[in-house]
């Protein structure tokens with residue numbers, strides 16, 4: 001096993017080409033083995049194996065800084081930078097992160113999980129390097145999907161202007177999670193046609209050199225002139241970059257040769273490599289969408305695992321039906337068609353569906369444009385990724401009180417993707433924005449009711465729901481809902497648990513059949529149901545939410561009680577002021593004290609000991 005002899009990137013330098021090729025295969029097997037047991041970003045990491053080995057062969061990490069955009073394709077990087085013995089802990093609680101993470105290794109140049117940040121990071125590093133008179137290399141690997149992000153393109157603009165030495169490697173596999181979108185993506189495809197031209201040219205060159213070196217010189221000069229013409233419209237030239245490629249991203253020998261050459265060049269260079277997402281694992285090559293991030297699987301007989309019916313699917317089914325009832329409805333996604341449950345919708349309503357690419361800011365402001373011209377847009381977006389469009393939500397939607405619905409998926413702790421992906425800030429960052437209304441349904445029926453009503457109430461409405469399974473609601477059923485009204489699910493004589501969203505299940509479990517403890521489905525956070533809150537102010541109150549405590553649902557309840565001059569005993573159960581790493585959702589909820597056990601503990605502390613303890 002070659003991998004056994006690799007404990008740092010330094011060890012790659014001593015390997016022969018055959019050993020490097022052997023190492024690539026061993027790394028592929030290890031990625032498959034561990035992802036099969038832990039789940040993870042399989043296809044992206046399989047596609048980047050040769051590229052990562054070539055980079056570590058040519059550059060000297062950690063002196064040279066290798067940046068991986070999103071960081072989900074970097075499993076090979078982890079394996080050759082001293083973490084192979086811990087690789088089996090990938091994405092497990094207390095184990096290796098599924099992305100690169102500065103605090104995890106000196107070889108991890110940036111902490112990532114959100115896309116399109118690598119180029120601005122690289123820009124900053126080259127400025128720091130030059131200002132401090134240092135001379136290391138800065139290399140940023142960015143996928144074709146991540147390059148659809150506005151901050152990547154804006155950083156390119158600056159990189160090209162400053163002209164500082166750096167290498168940008170565009171890892172082009174024509175895929176985001178779904179098929180990639182955008183004009184640049186189309187252009188890359190054309191360039192790849194040129195790749196076949198290059199291959200033919202290479203063959204022609206060999207023949208010519210064999211026949212007549214003179215003739216070869218003539219043709220070579222003609223080719224250079226043509227190339228200049230052909231490349232004129234190459235946008236990377238307009239961005240002030242040297243463009244090289246496209247080259248085969250799985251040709252380890254060719255990559256090493258090219259990188260050795262590019263390493264010597266000054267200024268910013270973009271190397272366009274063409275890879276196959278899922279390379280080396282038939283099922284992942286055939287279906288890079290499912291195998292982008294599969295849950296565990298049997299590596300010998302890899303089959304798709306049928307997941308339960310999720311909130312995302314409940315949302316997708318609801319909007320697919322709703323579009324038949326409301327012709328002005330339009331659904332937008334920032335590159336998360338599968339994740340947001342929109343495959344069915346996109347097939348049934350292609351003319352009212354838009355994947356803008358990995359650019360949440362564009363999704364929100366495009367929706368604002370649609371709303372200004374009479375459509376009823378719904379932006380389907382993960383809580384964590386909505387953070388990328390906060391100003392757009394305020395500046396382009398809320399100020400004019402536009403009718404844009406935000407279907408916020410993955411609201412709350414999300415599990416193995418960890419701190420970069422937990423959706424635990426959206427209540428705080430939306431609640432303070434005038435005109436925004438915020439709700440959280442208790443089940444799929446209530447989600448349908450809220451979505452339909454949200455299209456009528458006007459103004460920006462955020463409906464948040466968790467990463468979880470949910471009981472399917474019958475098609476065609478659209479229950480009524482009293483907008484802004486909470487729902488008492490269980491009466492109590494001494495205390496009430498006010499639960500927002502997913503934690504309602506924990507509240508009901510904790511209250512059990514204790515007659516002293518009532519439970520409220522506090523499904524509207526803005527507007528808060530102040531009438532019911534006033535009526536409950538004579539009881540002890542316990543709020544519980546899957547969100548940061550600061551600025552969350554509990555804060556809103558306290559502010560409202562203060563406004564009405566009520567001073568009941570109130571306890572807030574929410575996430576403490578720290579980041580939560582990767583782990584299972586139940587375990588992280590337990591750590592945060594917002595699960596049924598945490599609620600029981602809080603009730604005891606409020607003097608409501610369970611009967612068996614009295």
Ligand SMILES: CC(=O)c1sc(CCOP(=O)(O)OP(=O)(O)O)c(C)[n+]1Cc1cnc(C)nc1N
Nearest residue numbers: 044072113114115143144145146175176177335
């Ligand atoms: C992991 C994750 O959350 C990924 S990986 C990915 C596709 C990246 O495509 P790229 O071409 O860059 O890489 P490839 O997989 O190698 O093809 C997306 C959209 N996401 C979700 C996502 C959405 N929006 C933002 C801002 N960041 C992320 N990470």
Ligand SMILES: [Mg+2]
Nearest residue numbers: 143144145175
């Ligand atoms: Mg890609």
